[in-house]
Amino acid sequence: MLEIKDLRASVEEDGKEILKGISLTVKPGEVHAIMGPNGSGKSTLANVIAGRDDYEVTGGSISLNGEDILEMDPDERAHEGVFMAFQYPVEIPGVSNTYFLRAAVNARLKAKGKDEIDAMSFMKMIRDKIKLLDLPQELLSRSVNEGFSGGEKKRNEIFQMAVLEPEVCVLDETDSGLDIDALKTVSDGVNALRSPDRMFVVVTHYQRLLEHIVPDFVHILMDGKIVKSGGKELALELEKHGYGWLEEELAASN
Amino acid sequence: MSSAVLTYPSDISSVLDAAKPVTVPSPWLDDLRAKGRESFLEQGLPTMKQEEWKYLSLRDIASRSWSASEPGPAVFDFDLPYVCPGSIRVQIVNGQFDRNASQVPAVKGLYVGSLASALSDHKAIVEEHLGSLASIDSHPFAALNTALFHDGVFIYLSRAAMIEPIIEIVHVACGSDQVSAPRVLVVAEEGASAKIVERYITDGETTSLTIPVTEAVIAQNACVEHIRVQDESTEACHIGLWESKQEGSSEYKAYNVAFGGKVARLDQNMSFTGEHSVARLDGVTAAGGTQIIDNHTRLDHAVPNCNSFEIYKQVVDGKATVVFNGKIFVHLDAQKTDAVQTNQTLLLSPDATINSKPQLEIFADDVKCTHGATVGQLEKDQLFYLMQRGINREEAEGLLVYAFAAEVLELISIDEVRDDLEARLYLKLN
Numbered sequence: 001m002l003e004i005k006d007l008r009a010s011v012e013e014d015g016k017e018i019l020k021g022i023s024l025t026v027k028p029g030e031v032h033a034i035m036g037p038n039g040s041g042k043s044t045l046a047n048v049i050a051g052r053d054d055y056e057v058t059g060g061s062i063s064l065n066g067e068d069i070l071e072m073d074p075d076e077r078a079h080e081g082v083f084m085a086f087q088y089p090v091e092i093p094g095v096s097n098t099y100f101l102r103a104a105v106n107a108r109l110k111a112k113g114k115d116e117i118d119a120m121s122f123m124k125m126i127r128d129k130i131k132l133l134d135l136p137q138e139l140l141s142r143s144v145n146e147g148f149s150g151g152e153k154k155r156n157e158i159f160q161m162a163v164l165e166p167e168v169c170v171l172d173e174t175d176s177g178l179d180i181d182a183l184k185t186v187s188d189g190v191n192a193l194r195s196p197d198r199m200f201v202v203v204t205h206y207q208r209l210l211e212h213i214v215p216d217f218v219h220i221l222m223d224g225k226i227v228k229s230g231g232k233e234l235a236l237e238l239e240k241h242g243y244g245w246l247e248e249e250l251a252a253s254n
Numbered sequence: 255m256s257s258a259v260l261t262y263p264s265d266i267s268s269v270l271d272a273a274k275p276v277t278v279p280s281p282w283l284d285d286l287r288a289k290g291r292e293s294f295l296e297q298g299l300p301t302m303k304q305e306e307w308k309y310l311s312l313r314d315i316a317s318r319s320w321s322a323s324e325p326g327p328a329v330f331d332f333d334l335p336y337v338c339p340g341s342i343r344v345q346i347v348n349g350q351f352d353r354n355a356s357q358v359p360a361v362k363g364l365y366v367g368s369l370a371s372a373l374s375d376h377k378a379i380v381e382e383h384l385g386s387l388a389s390i391d392s393h394p395f396a397a398l399n400t401a402l403f404h405d406g407v408f409i410y411l412s413r414a415a416m417i418e419p420i421i422e423i424v425h426v427a428c429g430s431d432q433v434s435a436p437r438v439l440v441v442a443e444e445g446a447s448a449k450i451v452e453r454y455i456t457d458g459e460t461t462s463l464t465i466p467v468t469e470a471v472i473a474q475n476a477c478v479e480h481i482r483v484q485d486e487s488t489e490a491c492h493i494g495l496w497e498s499k500q501e502g503s504s505e506y507k508a509y510n511v512a513f514g515g516k517v518a519r520l521d522q523n524m525s526f527t528g529e530h531s532v533a534r535l536d537g538v539t540a541a542g543g544t545q546i547i548d549n550h551t552r553l554d555h556a557v558p559n560c561n562s563f564e565i566y567k568q569v570v571d572g573k574a575t576v577v578f579n580g581k582i583f584v585h586l587d588a589q590k591t592d593a594v595q596t597n598q599t600l601l602l603s604p605d606a607t608i609n610s611k612p613q614l615e616i617f618a619d620d621v622k623c624t625h626g627a628t629v630g631q632l633e634k635d636q637l638f639y640l641m642q643r644g645i646n647r648e649e650a651e652g653l654l655v656y657a658f659a660a661e662v663l664e665l666i667s668i669d670e671v672r673d674d675l676e677a678r679l680y681l682k683l684n
Binding site: 050051052053073074075077078079083084086089090092093094095100101103104107108111143144160164 | 633635636638639640641642643644645646647649650653654656657658659660661664
């Protein structure tokens with residue numbers, strides 16, 4: 001179980017507070033969607049969970065299965081099962097996808113005190129999984145994300161997720177910049193990974209992704225706070241009325 | 255009135271008096287060596303007041319006492335780095351060709367052997383080319399080499415010869431405070447092709463000074479890949495010159511890998527004398543500790559329609575200093591020249607220094623020339639990306655540094671050499 005309690009975080013550089021007290025509990029098997037307008041703190045939340053040091057956590061806690069992860073480095077969080085699909089996957093020239101993935105898989109195995117995977121089994125595993133994402137095999141031998149199209153980058157993120165089989169999957173605007181075909185492929189990839197013991201936090205600006213990845217819960221984030229939570233129907237309502245509707249509603253209730 | 259001190263006082267010229275005679279008497283060579291001697295005495299050891307030596311102090315070299323190198327041992331207590339199976343293996347110790355330790359099977363169209371022997375066996379070709387390229391008057395150490403060398407290796411590819419086995423030359427420097435002057439001459443006749451690996455190493459942590467000169471003459475339609483690896487000890491000094499000339503429609507791929515040396519410098523000069531030729535001159539430098547590694551490159555586009563590609567990548571750690579000076583001259587007649595130069599440096603420590611000086615001089619008006627120099631640190635975003643996938647910081651940093659340099663190493667077409675250099679780089683960085 002992922003438990004976020006009263007989380008506050010600021011930008012490291014200028015101290016500007018972005019997250020102003022967020023509480024969220026994600027249980028195994030659940031998919032939580034985080035929606036909100038630009039600048040509401042959605043991506044910050046995803047990055048703080050993953051441990052990006054551009055942000056400073058000024059209050060609250062994040063725990064995974066009862067263990068505090070805020071003091072952990074990003075790689076240690078990854079060993080605990082945290083995975084983030086990046087909004088802007090990073091290009092790493094000179095490091096092949098295969099080499100990178102094998103290093104990642106082995107790092108996790110090593111952290112769990114297990115033996116490294118042998119090259120044959122590894123290649124078989126990634127060849128099977130790359131088909132799921134409809135990615136060309138040759139991407140495996142190319143440098144990480146280098147020269148990939150926007151859609152290929154996003155599919156590569158989900159492919160990595162499929163290979164690493166994390167416990168907590170944080171998707172940071174995975175649908176942005178995708179056409180409908182890529183959106184379907186990515187969603188199918190995510191849906192194939194849904195399981196009773198896996199948790200998803202899906203950050204998105206648009207409801208359209210949630211037609212394909214149907215969430216159990218939807219949370220609306222505005223100005224660093226969750227202002228409304230509900231079921232999947234909340235996303236539809238939001239789509240129909242826009243964020244303006246919610247702002248008015250909130251203003252009226254204050 | 256005071257004037258800038260342009261040379262260091264030094265008794266290094268005393269090694270001239272100990273210059274060994276060549277085993278095969280050659281008045282022609284005596285004359286060449288005399289020119290070298292004269293040129294060296296005229297130039298002396300430049301101080302940092304001289305523009306070409308601005309970032310490399312020769313004070314240490316000038317102040318030490320040197321002796322001319324003695325013949326070294328034939329056997330070493332370590333394996334020499336020959337890495338290609340079935341390769342032609344040349345062992346040169348303190349500038350002298352070791353016939354017994356070398357493995358030079360007969361290959362049709364190829365001569366590989368002692369330069370001293372070639373002075374009589376291949377007199378006409380050697381006399382035509384040896385010393386024809388080395389700019390001794392603008393490089394005191396090349397002048398000194400020319401005064402001192404008494405052997406080396408001659409590689410001759412006859413017309414249309416396609417040489418399959420890789421030619422691996424290993425130069426070993428040994429003996430403390432000795433100056434060795436290895437000499438390499440490569441002549442590729444029309445349409446010939448070969449791959450050459452030239453390595454410089456030391457026998458342990460020796461405090462030698464190696465001053466090699468390599469000349470490569472590439473005739474029309476010839477295609478040569480030449481990898482030069484300087485992996486000497488960080489106690490040794492190494493100052494070399496590598497010069498090449500390409501006739502028309504030829505391809506010369508010259509890679510300079512520099513990992514070693516306390517003070518190391520290479521001047522690499524390449525020129526086109528025939529149209530439609532292609533040259534690569536790429537480099538990887540990795541320096542740490544208090545190493546100083548200086549690379550000067552000069553490319554002369556003297557004729558039209560030639561392409562040159564140059565990528566230099568440098569990794570600098572500790573208190574090390576690296577210098578890159580890349581000159582490209584596009585002469586007035588050299589229309590339709592396409593020249594690309596990139597110089598990238600990764601600084602891994604706040605005390606590391608890079609002096610980067612791209613220098614393009616273009617006199618023709620219909621050319622495509624680009625250059626770029628960047629200096630950076632490891633990318634935070636890349637580091638976070640790798641760590642988010644579970645790779646620890648140390649390993650992620652190593653991977654990024656390695657990937658940075660690998661972009662150049664990947665250009666090398668010989669798998670074994672590439673793998674070996676990648677492994678050496680990895681060792682060097684850790």
